[in-house]
Amino acid sequence: MIEKIPMTPEGHSRLSAELKRLKNEERPAVIRAIAAAREHGDLSENAEYHAARERQGFIEGRVMELEDKLGRAEVIDVTSLSGSKVVFGAKVKLVDEESDEEVLYQIVGPEESDIEKGLLSIQSPVARALLGKEAGESVEVHTPRGVRYFEVLEVGFG
Secondary structure (H helix, E strand, C coil): CCCCEEECHHHHHHHHHHHHHHHHHHHHHHHHHHHHHHCCCCCCCCHHHHHHHHHHHHHHHHHHHHHHHHHCEEECCHHHCCCCECCCCCEEEEEECCCCCEEEEEEECCCCCEHHHCEEECCCHHHHHHCCCECCCEEEEEECCEEEEEEEEEEECC
């Protein structure tokens, strides 16, 4: 059975755009760079050739990875979701019960997580602890830096 990867429409668009750029811009550019480096003669001591081949390997690997992930993507339109419980796609406002620091996260697929932008992978310890919780509930999270306690302030969508 093929394991589906949950993804927001924004995450799917971002990965699709990266795949298109790699196929239409990066791949042809590296092929031209390899051809140009070959014209310089002896390939064994040609740093430009080896760098271009290494870049080609990276591009081809990333293209295969993106095609696999997009092929298994289960795009979930979070704007159609509602309710009071934390689920995939929810925007969750939390307060750290020790520091009183407030944070806002959106629960997203692992391929689109970016903690700097508040996009929290559904596979992360914090997201797993939050699933099914409602505003007003406390949650205990086992993180690599120890146990942390949060209170769910708000759960929203869209």
